[in-house]
Amino acid sequence: MQIQRLEMEQVRRFREPLIIENLEPGLNLFTGPNEAGKSSIVRAIRAAFLERSRSNKVEDLATWGVHNPAPSIKIHFRWNDQPCILEKQFLAKKSCSLKIGDETLTGEDAEDRLAKLLGFTLAAKGGIRDEHLGVPGVLWIEQGKGHELEEAVRASADHLRSALPQSMESLGSRHGDAVASTVARQLGELLTASGKPRGDYSTLLGAISALQNDLTETRGLIATYREQVDELGFLRAAHHQDIQNKPWMQLRAQAEAVQGRLKAALECATELQTLETAMSMLRSQSELLVNNQKQRKAAEHEAAEIAKGLDRCKTAAEAIGLRLEALREAEKAAKVAWEIAREQEQQARQAQELRAQNQETLDLKASLAKNQEALEQARHCAARLSATSTCLSRQRLEEPDLVQLRALDQQIRENQIRLERIATKMHYRLEPGVQMHIGSESVAGMGEWSINRSVQLRIPGVGTLQLSPGEDALSDLDQKQAALQHEMGMKLAGCHLESLPEAEILWAAIQRDRAQMEQDSFMVKSLAPEGVEALARLIADAQARLSSLEQAFSTMPAATTPILSLDEAREAREMAEQHWRLQTELLHAAETKQAGLTTEMQMLQANHAKQQALIQETDLLFPQWIEQSRILEIQQGDNLLQQNRLREQLTREDPEMLQQDADRYTKSAQVAEDKHRERAERMGRLEAQLETSGAQGLEERLAEKESDLAAKERRAQRLNIRAQGLGLLSSLIEGHRDALLQKLQAPLQARVDHYLRLWSPGARLKLGAELEPFEINRERGLLGVESAAFSALSFGAREQVALLMRLAYADVLKEAQRPTLIILDDVLAHSDTIRLDAMKRILNDAAKRHQILLLTCHEEDWADMGVPARTVGYGLY
Amino acid sequence: MRFLHTADWQIGRTYAFFEPYDAAILAEARTTTVERIAALANTEQVDLVIVAGDVFDAQTVTDRTIRRLFLAMQAFTGPWCLLSGNHDAALSESVWTRAQRLGVVNANMHLLLRPEPLFLSDVGVAILPAPLTQRQTAEDLTAALDGMSTPPGLIRIGVGHGAVQGVLPEGIDSSNPIAPDRTETAQLDYLALGDWHGCKEINARTWYSGTPEPERYVDNDPGQVLVVEITASGMVPLVEQRRVGQFQWVRWEQEFRVSEDVDSLIEKLSALDGRFVVRLDLTGVLDINARHRLLDGLAAVSAQVRALEYDLSDIRLQPTDADIASMQADGYLSDVIGELRDRSALPDQKVASTEALVILADILQSQQGAA
Structure with missing residues (x-):
C-alpha cells in the first residue's frame, strides 16, 4: 500500500486546502516546528482510514473558528497495483467513498472494506477506541506513544496471527489452555508458587509432625513406665530378701559381741595404767637411793684427793723457802755491780764533755775572725752603695728620654739635609773686607748661604737685598725644623741638659753607676746574707760564748783520765742494770708462789674437814641403802612382767579398733534398716506412679496414634504424588506449549532477529503468547547473559525495541499480502546518537519494503536519511 | 473332662x-x-x-x-x-x-x-x-x-x-x-x-x-x-x-498383563463378603480404561468386604492410542501424553508420570463431560 497524494480542507490547522503529492513508496520525511501542522496531517490520515464518516466524535478535526465546518480528506493510494481513492467528509457533510480500481464503494460498505483491508474494527458508535485499532494501532505511532506496544499488539493479535503462515488453532490443542489452567489451579491448591505445601496439605503435614512428636513423647513415657516396672520388680525381690534375712539384726548382734570385748580390753588398759604409775614410783625411789650412795662415794674420793693435794703443797713450799735465800743474795750482788758500772759511766761522760768544749772554743775563734773580716768588707760596700744611690737619684735622664732625644735629633738632621737640598744657594765672594749682613748675621769673604726663608741682605753701602725662596714647601719645612728644634730644646731643658752629646755622656755615667750598685749589692748579700746587722749580732754572740767557755775552763777540775770510753761504759752499765732487774723479778716470783701455796693449803685443809664430816654422817645409813635398792629391783621386775602381759593382751584386742568395729556394725545396721525403709517407700511411690500411668493406657493410646499417623501419612503420600503428577503435567504442558508457540512465532521471530541484530548484536527478544515483546536477553561478555522484561527497559530502549518490533510485524503482514503503512509521528526523541544511528539503519532497511511517513520537529536529526524533507507549515506542497 | x-x-x-x-x-x-x-x-x-x-x-x-x-x-x-x-x-x-x-x-x-x-x-x-x-x-x-x-x-x-x-x-x-x-x-x-x-x-x-x-x-x-x-x-x-473367628484375612497378588485381568480380579473379589479383610498386591500394566474399571471395581468391593487394602503405585499406566483418541487430546496435549507414557517406563519417574497421566485423563474427561 502506498499513499501517493493527500488532500485536505478545513482540517484543524489547514483551513485552506492542503495538498501533499508525490509521496515516495519508501521513506517520506515531514519536518516543521511545533504546532506547524504535522500532527494535523497524521490526524487527517487516521480519520480518513479509521473514523466513521458519520461519527460525531471527531470535532477535533474541524478548523477552529470556522462556522459549520466540513473537514474533507482525499487520499490517493495504490493497493495491489490498483489506483485507489478514498474520500471522506465529516461533521457538516458526512460522506465516504472508496474507489479501488474500477470498483467504487460508498458509506459503510467503503468503511467496512477499509477495516478489513487495514485490519481494524470499526467503532459501532462514536470515535474509534484503542482496543479496536488493530494493525494501525501497531504501525501508526502517535506522538509520545512510541514506547507503548503491548496493549496495541494485544488489540491486533488476531490480525497479526492471521498474518502468520501457521496458526495456533491449526497446530495447538483445543483443550490445551483449559487443561493448563485446570492443572495450575489444582497444583495451586496443593502448593504455593514457591513449591511449599499449602492449605489442607500443609495442615496435614503439620498434623503429621505434631503426631510424630506426640508419639516420641508417648514412647518415652512407655519406656519410663517399663523401667519403673523393672525397678519395682528388683525392689520387691530385694525387699522380700530383706524381710527374710533381716541383715540389720545380724549386724546388731555383731556390734554387741564387739562391745563385750571392748569392755574387757578397756579394763585391761586401766590395769596397765595402774602398773605404770607404780613402776614410776619404784623407779624414783630407786634413783634416790642410788644418788645417796653416789654422793657418799664421791665425798670419800674427794677427801682422798684433797689429802694428796696438801702433801704436794707442803713439798713445794719447802723447796721455795730454800731457793728464796739464794735469790736474795744474788739480788744484792747484782745491785752493787750496777752501782759500780754507773759510776764508771759518769766519769766517761765528763771526759767526753771537756773534749767537746775545747773543740768548740777553737771553732768559735776561727769563725769569729772570718765574720769580722766579712763585716768590714760588707760595711764598706754598703757605704759605697748608699753614696752611688744618692748620686743617681739626682739624675733626671731616663732611657725613654734619651730615645726621644735621639729620634728628634735624627729628624732635625734629616730635615736639615732636606732644607739644604732644596734651599736656594747663594754663593758669595765678597771683596775682602766687605762685610755683608744677612739677617742678623754678618758674613765676609767667600761662602755659601742657603736661603730658606725670606731674608734681608744688607751690604753696607750697597743697600739692602730682600731674598725670598721661591717655594712654599721650603718655608713649611723650615717652620717644621724650627718646631723640632724647639721641642728638642724643651726636652733637653727638662733633663737639665745642653745638648744631645752631653746627654749621651751622662747616660753612659749613669749606666756605670748602676753596674757598680749591682755589684755592691751582690757583695753585701753574699757577705751578710742575713743583713749586716745580723752579722754583727752573730759576731757578738760568738764573742759572748767564747768568753763563757774560757771562764768554764778556768773553773773545771783537772780531768782524770777515764778507763773506758763513754759507749763502753754505757753498755756495761746497761748489762748490769738488766741483770739486777732479772734477779729482782725472780725473787718476787718466788715470794708470790710461796704466798699462793700457803693460801691453797689453808683452803684444802678446810675442804678436807668438810668431806670428812659428810662421810661420818652417812656411815650408819649406807648399808640400809644397799638393802633397800635390792628390794626395789625385785619389785620393778615383777611390775614389768605384769605390764608385758597386759600389753600383749591389748595388742590382740585394741580398744580403739574394737570401738571402730562396734561403731561400724551399729552404723551398718542402721544403714541396712534405713535402706529397707527407703526401699519400701520407693516401692510405694513406684506402685502409685505405675498405677496412675498404667491407667492411662499408654500403649493403646500409642497404637491409636500410630494408626492415625499411618492414615495421615498415607494421605500425605497420596497428596505428594498428586503434587508431583500435577507439577510434572504442568511443566510438560508449558514446555510443549512453549515449543509450539516458538514454532508458530518463527517467521515473526526471524524478522525481529533481523532488526535486533542491527540494534544490538547478540540480543534475543522473546515473544509472548500474544506475539507481544516479553523478555530481552543481551550478551554481557564475562558477566553472562542479562535478561530483562520488556516493560523493565528504559524509556528510550523500550521505544526503540517497540519500533523495530512494529517493523517486524509490518514485514510479516507484508509477507501475508496485507497493506502496510507506517506512520511515525515524532519518534526516537529519547535515543542517544549511537542508538539513533542504528534505528536509522533499521528504518532505512524497512523503507525498502514499506511506505513510512516520518514526522519530526528535529529536521537536523534526520538529514542523513537520503530523502528530502518536506517542511510543513509553509505551504510548500 | x-x-x-x-x-x-x-x-x-x-x-x-x-x-x-x-x-x-x-x-x-x-x-x-x-x-x-x-x-x-x-x-x-x-x-x-x-x-x-x-x-x-x-x-x-x-x-x-x-x-x-x-x-x-x-x-x-x-x-x-x-x-x-x-x-x-x-x-x-x-x-x-x-x-x-x-x-x-x-x-x-x-x-x-x-x-x-x-x-x-x-x-x-x-x-x-x-x-x-x-x-x-x-x-x-x-x-x-x-x-x-x-x-x-x-x-x-x-x-x-x-x-x-x-x-x-x-x-x-x-x-x-x-x-x-x-x-x-x-x-x-x-x-x-x-x-x-x-x-x-x-x-x-x-x-x-x-x-x-x-x-x-x-x-x-x-x-x-x-x-x-x-x-x-x-x-x-x-x-x-x-x-470362632469373625474375620478372614486374605492376601492376593495380581499382576495385570491384559485388561481382562482386571475383570477376572473384580469377579473374584465380588465373591467376598463382609467377613473378609483383603489385601491386594497389584503390579503390571494397565491402560486408562482398564484402570478406570479397576478403580470402579475396587470401590465396589471395598464397600462389600470389611477392609480392603491395596496400592496402585506398582501399576504402570500405559494409555493406548484408543485411550488418547477417546481423551480427545489433540495438538501438543497428545505430545504431553506421549512423553508421560515414555516417562512412566522409567523407574524413578513412574509414580509422578502415572499420576500426571491419571490427572490429565480425568481433566480431559471432565471437560468432555462439561462440553
Missing part, C-alpha cells in the same frame, strides 16, 4: 494400616470373639477354659479395655485359667495387677502368674502353668513343670507360652523356648501352648490353639479354638477344632 484351649487373644491390638473406622471394628472384633468363646464354652459344656498367654496385646491398655474383656468372659461361669505371655508378662506391675486392682477378676477366673500348680479338684485337674514373669527369657520356663508334683488321679495339664524348639518355621523368635518333649518329661496329659498364632499340633498331647481372631495375613489356619477331651489321666486327649 472337657476344656477349651485358646491363646493369643491380643486384646488391645490396633491396625495402623487400615483406615481408622475399619481398624476400630477389627479391634472391637477381638473382644466380641471372646464373647463367642464364652458362649461356645457353655454350648460345648466344657469344664474349664485355658488361655495360654498373650491375653492382652500390651501392658498399658486402657482400663476400659480391661473391663470390656472381663465382661466378655462373664457368660461362662466355669473356671477360666489365664496365663501371662510375653505381651502381658507378670511383671511387678502388669495388666494383671491392674485388673486385680480394678476388681474385675471374678473368683472363677484364675490368673496363672506364678509357676505354681493350681488344683481344680472339682473337675479333677491340676493346672501346671509356666507363666512369663519377664518380657523375654532365654530359658525354658516349662522346665519347672517337671518338678511339680500333683495329687494322684488329677489330670496334669501344662500351660505354656513360647516357641517349641525345632518345630516352628525358621525365623520365629527364639526367645521363650519350649522343649518339644515337655509332655513326657513333666508327665503331662496335655500341654496347652500359646504364642504361635496358627492352629498347630505339635504332638498328640501338645497343641498350639492359635489366635481365635486373625490379625494378620498369615495363612496358618488361625481363627479357631480347640475343644480337648481327656477321659482320664494318662489317656490320649481327643482334640477338635472349632472356628
Whole structure:
C-alpha cells in the first residue's frame, strides 16, 4: 500500500486546502516546528482510514473558528497495483467513498472494506477506541506513544496471527489452555508458587509432625513406665530378701559381741595404767637411793684427793723457802755491780764533755775572725752603695728620654739635609773686607748661604737685598725644623741638659753607676746574707760564748783520765742494770708462789674437814641403802612382767579398733534398716506412679496414634504424588506449549532477529503468547547473559525495541499480502546518537519494503536519511 | 473332662494400616470373639477354659479395655485359667495387677502368674502353668513343670507360652523356648501352648490353639479354638477344632498383563463378603480404561468386604492410542501424553508420570463431560 497524494480542507490547522503529492513508496520525511501542522496531517490520515464518516466524535478535526465546518480528506493510494481513492467528509457533510480500481464503494460498505483491508474494527458508535485499532494501532505511532506496544499488539493479535503462515488453532490443542489452567489451579491448591505445601496439605503435614512428636513423647513415657516396672520388680525381690534375712539384726548382734570385748580390753588398759604409775614410783625411789650412795662415794674420793693435794703443797713450799735465800743474795750482788758500772759511766761522760768544749772554743775563734773580716768588707760596700744611690737619684735622664732625644735629633738632621737640598744657594765672594749682613748675621769673604726663608741682605753701602725662596714647601719645612728644634730644646731643658752629646755622656755615667750598685749589692748579700746587722749580732754572740767557755775552763777540775770510753761504759752499765732487774723479778716470783701455796693449803685443809664430816654422817645409813635398792629391783621386775602381759593382751584386742568395729556394725545396721525403709517407700511411690500411668493406657493410646499417623501419612503420600503428577503435567504442558508457540512465532521471530541484530548484536527478544515483546536477553561478555522484561527497559530502549518490533510485524503482514503503512509521528526523541544511528539503519532497511511517513520537529536529526524533507507549515506542497 | 484351649487373644491390638473406622471394628472384633468363646464354652459344656498367654496385646491398655474383656468372659461361669505371655508378662506391675486392682477378676477366673500348680479338684485337674514373669527369657520356663508334683488321679495339664524348639518355621523368635518333649518329661496329659498364632499340633498331647481372631495375613489356619477331651489321666486327649473367628484375612497378588485381568480380579473379589479383610498386591500394566474399571471395581468391593487394602503405585499406566483418541487430546496435549507414557517406563519417574497421566485423563474427561 502506498499513499501517493493527500488532500485536505478545513482540517484543524489547514483551513485552506492542503495538498501533499508525490509521496515516495519508501521513506517520506515531514519536518516543521511545533504546532506547524504535522500532527494535523497524521490526524487527517487516521480519520480518513479509521473514523466513521458519520461519527460525531471527531470535532477535533474541524478548523477552529470556522462556522459549520466540513473537514474533507482525499487520499490517493495504490493497493495491489490498483489506483485507489478514498474520500471522506465529516461533521457538516458526512460522506465516504472508496474507489479501488474500477470498483467504487460508498458509506459503510467503503468503511467496512477499509477495516478489513487495514485490519481494524470499526467503532459501532462514536470515535474509534484503542482496543479496536488493530494493525494501525501497531504501525501508526502517535506522538509520545512510541514506547507503548503491548496493549496495541494485544488489540491486533488476531490480525497479526492471521498474518502468520501457521496458526495456533491449526497446530495447538483445543483443550490445551483449559487443561493448563485446570492443572495450575489444582497444583495451586496443593502448593504455593514457591513449591511449599499449602492449605489442607500443609495442615496435614503439620498434623503429621505434631503426631510424630506426640508419639516420641508417648514412647518415652512407655519406656519410663517399663523401667519403673523393672525397678519395682528388683525392689520387691530385694525387699522380700530383706524381710527374710533381716541383715540389720545380724549386724546388731555383731556390734554387741564387739562391745563385750571392748569392755574387757578397756579394763585391761586401766590395769596397765595402774602398773605404770607404780613402776614410776619404784623407779624414783630407786634413783634416790642410788644418788645417796653416789654422793657418799664421791665425798670419800674427794677427801682422798684433797689429802694428796696438801702433801704436794707442803713439798713445794719447802723447796721455795730454800731457793728464796739464794735469790736474795744474788739480788744484792747484782745491785752493787750496777752501782759500780754507773759510776764508771759518769766519769766517761765528763771526759767526753771537756773534749767537746775545747773543740768548740777553737771553732768559735776561727769563725769569729772570718765574720769580722766579712763585716768590714760588707760595711764598706754598703757605704759605697748608699753614696752611688744618692748620686743617681739626682739624675733626671731616663732611657725613654734619651730615645726621644735621639729620634728628634735624627729628624732635625734629616730635615736639615732636606732644607739644604732644596734651599736656594747663594754663593758669595765678597771683596775682602766687605762685610755683608744677612739677617742678623754678618758674613765676609767667600761662602755659601742657603736661603730658606725670606731674608734681608744688607751690604753696607750697597743697600739692602730682600731674598725670598721661591717655594712654599721650603718655608713649611723650615717652620717644621724650627718646631723640632724647639721641642728638642724643651726636652733637653727638662733633663737639665745642653745638648744631645752631653746627654749621651751622662747616660753612659749613669749606666756605670748602676753596674757598680749591682755589684755592691751582690757583695753585701753574699757577705751578710742575713743583713749586716745580723752579722754583727752573730759576731757578738760568738764573742759572748767564747768568753763563757774560757771562764768554764778556768773553773773545771783537772780531768782524770777515764778507763773506758763513754759507749763502753754505757753498755756495761746497761748489762748490769738488766741483770739486777732479772734477779729482782725472780725473787718476787718466788715470794708470790710461796704466798699462793700457803693460801691453797689453808683452803684444802678446810675442804678436807668438810668431806670428812659428810662421810661420818652417812656411815650408819649406807648399808640400809644397799638393802633397800635390792628390794626395789625385785619389785620393778615383777611390775614389768605384769605390764608385758597386759600389753600383749591389748595388742590382740585394741580398744580403739574394737570401738571402730562396734561403731561400724551399729552404723551398718542402721544403714541396712534405713535402706529397707527407703526401699519400701520407693516401692510405694513406684506402685502409685505405675498405677496412675498404667491407667492411662499408654500403649493403646500409642497404637491409636500410630494408626492415625499411618492414615495421615498415607494421605500425605497420596497428596505428594498428586503434587508431583500435577507439577510434572504442568511443566510438560508449558514446555510443549512453549515449543509450539516458538514454532508458530518463527517467521515473526526471524524478522525481529533481523532488526535486533542491527540494534544490538547478540540480543534475543522473546515473544509472548500474544506475539507481544516479553523478555530481552543481551550478551554481557564475562558477566553472562542479562535478561530483562520488556516493560523493565528504559524509556528510550523500550521505544526503540517497540519500533523495530512494529517493523517486524509490518514485514510479516507484508509477507501475508496485507497493506502496510507506517506512520511515525515524532519518534526516537529519547535515543542517544549511537542508538539513533542504528534505528536509522533499521528504518532505512524497512523503507525498502514499506511506505513510512516520518514526522519530526528535529529536521537536523534526520538529514542523513537520503530523502528530502518536506517542511510543513509553509505551504510548500 | 472337657476344656477349651485358646491363646493369643491380643486384646488391645490396633491396625495402623487400615483406615481408622475399619481398624476400630477389627479391634472391637477381638473382644466380641471372646464373647463367642464364652458362649461356645457353655454350648460345648466344657469344664474349664485355658488361655495360654498373650491375653492382652500390651501392658498399658486402657482400663476400659480391661473391663470390656472381663465382661466378655462373664457368660461362662466355669473356671477360666489365664496365663501371662510375653505381651502381658507378670511383671511387678502388669495388666494383671491392674485388673486385680480394678476388681474385675471374678473368683472363677484364675490368673496363672506364678509357676505354681493350681488344683481344680472339682473337675479333677491340676493346672501346671509356666507363666512369663519377664518380657523375654532365654530359658525354658516349662522346665519347672517337671518338678511339680500333683495329687494322684488329677489330670496334669501344662500351660505354656513360647516357641517349641525345632518345630516352628525358621525365623520365629527364639526367645521363650519350649522343649518339644515337655509332655513326657513333666508327665503331662496335655500341654496347652500359646504364642504361635496358627492352629498347630505339635504332638498328640501338645497343641498350639492359635489366635481365635486373625490379625494378620498369615495363612496358618488361625481363627479357631480347640475343644480337648481327656477321659482320664494318662489317656490320649481327643482334640477338635472349632472356628470362632469373625474375620478372614486374605492376601492376593495380581499382576495385570491384559485388561481382562482386571475383570477376572473384580469377579473374584465380588465373591467376598463382609467377613473378609483383603489385601491386594497389584503390579503390571494397565491402560486408562482398564484402570478406570479397576478403580470402579475396587470401590465396589471395598464397600462389600470389611477392609480392603491395596496400592496402585506398582501399576504402570500405559494409555493406548484408543485411550488418547477417546481423551480427545489433540495438538501438543497428545505430545504431553506421549512423553508421560515414555516417562512412566522409567523407574524413578513412574509414580509422578502415572499420576500426571491419571490427572490429565480425568481433566480431559471432565471437560468432555462439561462440553
